[in-house]
Amino acid sequence: MVLVMAIGDLHIPHRAMELPAKFKSMLVPGKIQHIICTGNLCIKEVHDYLKSLCPNLHVTRGVYDEDARYPETETLTIEQFKLGLCHGHKVVPWGDLDSLAMVQRQLDVDILVSGHTHRFMAYKHETGMVINPGSATGSYCGMTYDVNPSIVLMDIDGLRVVVYVYELIDGEVKVEKIDFKKTSATT
Amino acid sequence: MISDGVEDEEKWLTAGIAGLQQNAFYMHRALDSNNIKDALKYSAQMLSELRTSRLSPHKYYELYMRAFDELRKLEIFFKEESNRSCSIIELYELVQHAGNILPRLYLLCTVGSVYIRSKEAPAKDILKDLVEMCRGIQHPLRGLFLRSYLSQVSRDKLPDIGSEYEGDENTVMDAVEFVLQNFTEMNKLWVRMQHQGPAREKEKREKERNELRDLVGKNLHVLSQIEGIDLELYRDVVLPRVLEQVVNCKDDLAQYYLMDCIIQVFPDEYHLQTLETLLGACPQLQPSVDIKTVLSGLMERLSNYAASSTEVLPEFVQVEAFAKLNNAIGQVIEAQADMPVFGAVALYSSLLTFTLHVHPDRLDYVDQILGACVSKIAGKGKLEAKATKQIVALLSAPLEKYNDIDTALKLSNYPLVMEYLDDRTNKVMSNVIIQSIMKNKTHISTADKVGALFELIKGLIKDLDANNDDEMDEDDFKEEQNSVARLIQMLYNNDPEEMLKLVRRVQSQDDNVTEEETASATPKKIFQILNQTIETLSTVPVPDLALRLYLECAEDSKAQVTALYLIIGTLQRMHTFGVENRDTLTHKATGYSAKLLKKPDQCRAVYACSHLFWVEDQDGVKDVLLCLKRALRIANAAQQMANVAKGSSGSVMLFIEILNKYLYFFEKGNTQITVASIQGLIELVTTEMQSDTSTSDPAADAFLASTIRYIQSQKDKGGATGEKFEAIKV
Numbered sequence: 001m002v003l004v005m006a007i008g009d010l011h012i013p014h015r016a017m018e019l020p021a022k023f024k025s026m027l028v029p030g031k032i033q034h035i036i037c038t039g040n041l042c043i044k045e046v047h048d049y050l051k052s053l054c055p056n057l058h059v060t061r062g063v064y065d066e067d068a069r070y071p072e073t074e075t076l077t078i079e080q081f082k083l084g085l086c087h088g089h090k091v092v093p094w095g096d097l098d099s100l101a102m103v104q105r106q107l108d109v110d111i112l113v114s115g116h117t118h119r120f121m122a123y124k125h126e127t128g129m130v131i132n133p134g135s136a137t138g139s140y141c142g143m144t145y146d147v148n149p150s151i152v153l154m155d156i157d158g159l160r161v162v163v164y165v166y167e168l169i170d171g172e173v174k175v176e177k178i179d180f181k182k183t184s185a186t187t
Numbered sequence: 188m189i190s191d192g193v194e195d196e197e198k199w200l201t202a203g204i205a206g207l208q209q210n211a212f213y214m215h216r217a218l219d220s221n222n223i224k225d226a227l228k229y230s231a232q233m234l235s236e237l238r239t240s241r242l243s244p245h246k247y248y249e250l251y252m253r254a255f256d257e258l259r260k261l262e263i264f265f266k267e268e269s270n271r272s273c274s275i276i277e278l279y280e281l282v283q284h285a286g287n288i289l290p291r292l293y294l295l296c297t298v299g300s301v302y303i304r305s306k307e308a309p310a311k312d313i314l315k316d317l318v319e320m321c322r323g324i325q326h327p328l329r330g331l332f333l334r335s336y337l338s339q340v341s342r343d344k345l346p347d348i349g350s351e352y353e354g355d356e357n358t359v360m361d362a363v364e365f366v367l368q369n370f371t372e373m374n375k376l377w378v379r380m381q382h383q384g385p386a387r388e389k390e391k392r393e394k395e396r397n398e399l400r401d402l403v404g405k406n407l408h409v410l411s412q413i414e415g416i417d418l419e420l421y422r423d424v425v426l427p428r429v430l431e432q433v434v435n436c437k438d439d440l441a442q443y444y445l446m447d448c449i450i451q452v453f454p455d456e457y458h459l460q461t462l463e464t465l466l467g468a469c470p471q472l473q474p475s476v477d478i479k480t481v482l483s484g485l486m487e488r489l490s491n492y493a494a495s496s497t498e499v500l501p502e503f504v505q506v507e508a509f510a511k512l513n514n515a516i517g518q519v520i521e522a523q524a525d526m527p528v529f530g531a532v533a534l535y536s537s538l539l540t541f542t543l544h545v546h547p548d549r550l551d552y553v554d555q556i557l558g559a560c561v562s563k564i565a566g567k568g569k570l571e572a573k574a575t576k577q578i579v580a581l582l583s584a585p586l587e588k589y590n591d592i593d594t595a596l597k598l599s600n601y602p603l604v605m606e607y608l609d610d611r612t613n614k615v616m617s618n619v620i621i622q623s624i625m626k627n628k629t630h631i632s633t634a635d636k637v638g639a640l641f642e643l644i645k646g647l648i649k650d651l652d653a654n655n656d657d658e659m660d661e662d663d664f665k666e667e668q669n670s671v672a673r674l675i676q677m678l679y680n681n682d683p684e685e686m687l688k689l690v691r692r693v694q695s696q697d698d699n700v701t702e703e704e705t706a707s708a709t710p711k712k713i714f715q716i717l718n719q720t721i722e723t724l725s726t727v728p729v730p731d732l733a734l735r736l737y738l739e740c741a742e743d744s745k746a747q748v749t750a751l752y753l754i755i756g757t758l759q760r761m762h763t764f765g766v767e768n769r770d771t772l773t774h775k776a777t778g779y780s781a782k783l784l785k786k787p788d789q790c791r792a793v794y795a796c797s798h799l800f801w802v803e804d805q806d807g808v809k810d811v812l813l814c815l816k817r818a819l820r821i822a823n824a825a826q827q828m829a830n831v832a833k834g835s836s837g838s839v840m841l842f843i844e845i846l847n848k849y850l851y852f853f854e855k856g857n858t859q860i861t862v863a864s865i866q867g868l869i870e871l872v873t874t875e876m877q878s879d880t881s882t883s884d885p886a887a888d889a890f891l892a893s894t895i896r897y898i899q900s901q902k903d904k905g906g907a908t909g910e911k912f913e914a915i916k917v
Contacts, residue, residue: 063749063753089749089752090791090795092752092756092759092795092798093759094759098851098854099798099851101897102844102851104893105890105893105894106843106886108886108890108893126900127896
């Protein structure tokens with residue numbers, strides 16, 4: 001059982017000052033095995049904070065990230081799943097599932113995690129999932145109204161993954177979960 | 188030599204204790220057989236040990252305590268009337284036959300205590316007698332302990348209101364007189380110690396004096412416990428008399444200790460009502476007395492008093508506490524011309540804390556204090572670290588109290604004080620201000636306030652000192668700039684007009700920035716943020732301008748690519764333009780895409796633009812296909828270049844990507860994209876991949892494989908989709 005947190009689009013300090021207190025108190029170092037970040041942190045402070053929660057930090061480059069060294073895309077294998085990560089601002093139309101599916105094929109992954117729209121989304125299809133963890137700080141985005149802060153936690157166990165999404169709505173943290181099972185092992 | 192002295196002292200103390208205990212033994216034996224005369228004889232001998240001059244105060248105290256214990260037992264014995272074979276008056280006479288004066292006086296005090304208790308004579312007479320007879324001992328150390336003993340045994344026998352010793356003849360005044368006299372004499376003895384002995388032992392003497400100070404202070408404590416002393420009595424008799432002694436003794440050790448004692452021991456309400464008298468004594472003290480600590484102590488007590496209950500606040504106003512304190516501080520600073528800057532600032536700091544507690548609404552008071560500070564620190568040149576620390580504390584206090592930068596911005600002298608800080612401290616203070624704003628999440632809502640605020644934190648925004656050679660650690664610098672960036676979050680007003688003014692104000696700030704490599708980081712950052720802000724403001728955007736703005740910002744090719752995708756992505760979602768405008772923009776975007784630096788970037792951007800030509804449910808012309816074909820051409824060119832450069836064809840990745848786009852539009856029902864065209868593309872790709880000259884690319888292989896799987900799965904769906912895809916052969 002491996003815990004992976006998907007988080008992104010924090011836009012600190014340009015559009016938000018810090019992670020919401022309720023999320024911060026949830027995130028304790030040592031509990032999560034991997035953190036995958038869609039991008040737009042934007043400063044080193046945020047990187048360091050995430051790194052302190054978990055040393056296995058993967059970040060892809062967003063529009064406003066200060067660190068130019070983050071890659072455009074990243075893939076990693078956890079248990080029986082191949083995960084792909086990209087920010088998503090280059091996938092036009094933004095948030096379009098079919099275009100995202102193309103990227104999923106290109107990276108050859110079961111689960112694609114991307115961001116940019118600041119809207120949480122988790123879509124299942126036969127061969128995998130496309131997940132958008134939304135914006136962890138609920139920061140402004142031109143294309144989404146009423147952004148609620150959200151982060152995603154995935155519990156990967158063999159062929160099965162349970163996706164938990166935590167959304168901060170009106171000051172309260174609401175949780176939802178989605179189950180997905182792969183039909184066959186990774187080749 | 189010194190260690191010898193200590194060893195000797197130990198010897199003498201041991202000898203003294205031994206002598207004392209031996210005599211005490213005989214004394215008790217005499218008491219057991221009711222032999223008063225012998226008992227008194229041995230007790231006098233026992234007390235003779237206290238006549239020694241050889242012990243330091245610390246050791247003398249040990250000896251004294253043992254004598255004290257024995258005298259307690261003696262007193263208890265005499266209390267029982269049946270034990271005495273004589274009357275108390277006779278006993279009182281009897282003890283005066285002791286040979287040496289010191290034992291005589293100790294015994295007198297002891298018997299005197301019993302005498303008072305017997306009520307056979309008025310308490311006041313006996314007390315007066317005792318306190319005057321103690322004058323017989325003028326040796327400081329011995330006198331102090333003797334009088335201390337007197338104070339202890341008389342403590343519960345003072346004719347206080349409600350005490351059993353009160354009567355027509357005995358009043359509170361008598362009690363007060365007694366204690367005041369004892370206090371005065373003890374202080375005199377204490378001060379005299381300063382002048383005993385050679386000059387080189389001054390430090391040692393002062394240390395010894397400090398050990399004894401509580402003996403003197405105890406009297407004040409006793410006074411504070413006398414219930415019969417009301418405000419009137421305190422104000423008219425007690426305080427003036429005590430202050431008289433304090434001022435007249437002209438000894439800085441005593442003055443400092445006793446002033447502090449008075450402040451700590453008597454109630455705060457009394458202090459408020461006697462503020463003028465108390466403060467009036469300050470300038471009369473020796474110049475070497477650390478009066479600022481005393482005053483700070485007083486202000487702190489009064490601050491706490493004010494904080495304890497809101498009911499007492501009117502009192503402060505009534506006695507004009509602020510004015511009096513302010514005056515007193517001014518006088519002290521004037522009188523002590525060589526007081527260091529940090530001392531003066533510390534004083535004002537205490538006054539500020541006081542004001543914030545007592546008169547939180549009087550901004551004018553706060554401003555006044557800041558103004559006084561400015562005149563004090565002006566012209567002093569570079570300030571030392573202690574002073575700057577104090578100033579930071581001074582400036583931070585209003586921020587913490589008001590929790591609202593608005594209020595602090597109203598203090599006209601606030602920026603003036605900041606002017607005098609050196610660069611480093613200015614930055615520290617600026618950070619404090621920013622932290623305060625962020626903590627309280629206060630919004631800065633008008634352009635004027637923004638201006639005032641930026642003026643305060645200008646240390647962070649521009650290089651104040653052009654000649655500053657300080658190399659700043661880059662990380663620290665980034666942190667600083669980031670906190671300024673966060674600050675911008677707080678500039679907010681609901682009214683868009685006001686918001687625009689705010690934004691313009693911030694922008695104009697940038698124009699004033701001095702040109703310097705590192706300084707340019709900030710305006711760029713601020714501009715970046717503003718760009719994002721402008722996104723929200725644009726209800727009727729000027730599209731060309733927006734395009735240009737974004738591309739102007741991007742000075743390197745990577746940034747240009749990002750900018751272009753933002754434009755394409757945004758354009759794709761926008762439907763506010765008329766058809767003609769949209770067309771223009773779409774073509775412009777495609778044009779820019781084709782002009783990017785690197786061929787793969789060009790290719791990808793162009794096929795991204797294909798989405799601009801496509802409008803859902805409208806078969807929309809051949810433009811989509813044309814766009815994709817343009818992308819194909821670029822991909823081809825890229826291949827050629829790779830051929831020329833490396834001698835082998837490059838990756839077919841781009842082609843596979845374009846293929847997927849074909850499939851995307853095919854699925855959506857674009858009739859321009861035919862099965863044939865898709866088939867053709869598939870063949871092209873497979874051929875390329877199988878050719879000898881191609882470099883193997885596992886990623887491309889995987890992509891093609893997953894694409895084919897996708898086509899297959901679409902076929903397997905059956906229905907309309909299945910039919911559509913059926914034609915494609917893989």
